[in-house]
Amino acid sequence: MQRYVIKRLLIAVPTIIGITLAAFILMYILPGDPVAILMGDVLDMRTMEMLREQLGLNDPLYVQYYRFISNALRRDFGKSYQTKRLVNDIISSALAYTGKLTLAAYIISIVVGIPAGVFAAVKHNSWGDTGTMVLSMLGICLPPFVVALLLLYVFAFRLAWFPLGGTGSFAHMILPAVTLGIRPAAMLARITRSGMLEVLRQDYVRTARAKGLSQRVVLTRHALKNCLIPVITVMGGQIGGLLSGSVVVESIFSWPGIGKVSVEAILARDFPVVQAVVLLSALVVVGINLLVDLSYAFVDPRIRYE
C-alpha cells in the first residue's frame, strides 16, 4: 500500500513542474507588454523602464521562473492589473464559489446518475433502459450554454421559481448546479449501467440471489460495490470538464466563481489573474486525479499488491 502511494506521488512531481513551466511560459507567449497594460495611456519611456526593472522583467528567464515559483509557493500571485487587488484575494473568494457549485454538481450527478444507471441495467433492453440511455446521450451532448439558457428561460423567467442569477440564497445555486451536474450525471448513468450489466452476470450475484437476499441488498452490497472503480474514474475525470463548464455557466448565471473571474480577466488581459487561474485549475485537476488513483487502492485491494 505504502509503495503504491509513494509511486503515485512521485509520478505527479514532473507533471506539477511541467504545469508551473507551462503557466510561466504562457506569460511570454501572451503578446502585449504588461508594463504598457499597467500604465494605460501614459507612455513615458523612462517610467516604463523603471517599472520594468521594478517588476523584474529585465532579469534572465530562469531568475523570473524561480521567483514565480517561490512566490506561488507562498500563494503570492501579485496584483491584478485591472483592479489592483491582490490576485490571491480575488482567486480565493472565487474558488470558494466555484467549489460550492462543483460540489453541488457532483452531488446531483451521484444522486441522479447512479440510480439511473442501476435502473437501466436492471431493466436491461426495456423501454426504461432505452429511455434512460437516450436521456443520457442528450445529457452528454447538449452544450452547457444551451442547457443554461433553457433552464434560465423556463424556470427563472417563465415559471419564476428561481432567481435569474447572482448569489445570496440556496435558490440561486440550483440552476447553475443542475446545468453543471447534467453531464456528469449522464456519464455516471452510462458507466454504472455497463458496469452493472457486467457484474449482474457473475456467479457471486447468482449465489447472493440463491441465498434469498433481497433485490436491494444484492444490488447495493454485491453488485454496485464491484463496479465502483470505473465510477470513481469517471467522477475524477469530470473535474476538468466541470471547471471548463463553469466558465460558461458562471457567466450566464453571474456566479462570481473562477469561470466568471477568468473570462473577465481574459477579456481585460489581466495577466496575473489569468496565470493564477490556469495554474490553480491544473493543480486541482492533478490533485483530484491523484486522489482517484489512491482511492483505487482503497476500493480494490488487488491494486495494493500489484
Added chain:
Amino acid sequence: MAVDLRVNQKEDVSSARLRQWADFFRRAKRSKPTLVGAAMALLLIVIAVFAPWLAPHNPATQFRDGLQFGLPYAPFENSKFPLGTDHLGRDVLSRLLYGSRVSLLVGFTSVLVATAFGVVVGLISGYCGGKIDMLVMRITDVIMAFPSFLLSLAILSSLGPGLTSLLFAISISRWASTARLARSQALVLKECEYVEAARALGMGHLRILTRYIFPNSLAPILVNLTMDIAGAILTEASLSFLGLGVQPPTPSWGMMVNEARGYMFLRPSLVFIPAFAVAFAVLGFSILGDGLRDILDPKLRGSR
C-alpha cells in the same frame, strides 16, 4: 521466389481490405445510431456547402424593413424573413445557414490537425518506447491537466480572436488525448506476430509504422476523431458565445446566441434557434461516433 511471395501477399492484403470495407458498410446499414448520426452530419455538410444557394438573403445585410417599430420580427411573422430577424434587422434563417460553415470548418480543421499531430507523436512514442515515450507521456500529462476549455480560452486571449487563432487554440488542447490513444494502439500492435514477422523480414521502422501499425490502429482513431469533431464544434460555439471566437460580420451560431442574449425574454427564438443548431450538430457527430464505435470495436460497446 521472394518476388512471387510479395505479389501474393499484396493481393491478399487488398482483397482483405475490400472485405473489411464491405463488412463495415453491411454493419453500418444495420446500426441505427450510425445511420441517424451520418444523416445528421450529412445534412449539416450539405447546408454548409450550399449555404449561398439555400439562404434567402445575405447574412450580413441589415434590412431597413427588417425591424418593426425597432423590434426584430418573430419567426413566421413576415414572409420575407421565415425565421424572423435579429436586433439589427438581419435575416435569422440566412445567418443560421451560413453559421454552419464556421462550425464545420472549425470542427473539421482543428480536429484533423490535432489528430494528425497526435497520431504521429503517439505512434512514434508507443513504438519507440524508452525515453522518448517517457518524455511524450509527461508532456501529454501536463497538457491534459489543464481544463481544455480554459486552456483554449487563455491561448485565444493571447493570440487575439479570429479564425486562425481559434483553430490553433482548439487543436493544442486536443492533440494530447489522441496521442495517448495512438500510443496505446502502438504498444499493443508492436507485439503482434505480423509486426514481428515484418521485422524479421528486415523491414525498416518507418515502413512497419506506416504499413502495419498505422492502418491497424485506424478504427479507434476514427471513432475518436468523430467524437472530437462534436467537441470542437461545441468549443467553437462556447468561445464565440463568450465573444472570443470568429468576429463579426461572419455569422457563427455561438455568436448569434451571444448577440441575442439581451433580447432573450422578448424574442426567445433569437437565442434558441442557433442554440439548438449547436445542439443538433454536437448530437449528430456524437451519435455517429457512438455508432461507429459499436461497429468498429465491439469490445468497447457501451463503455461510455
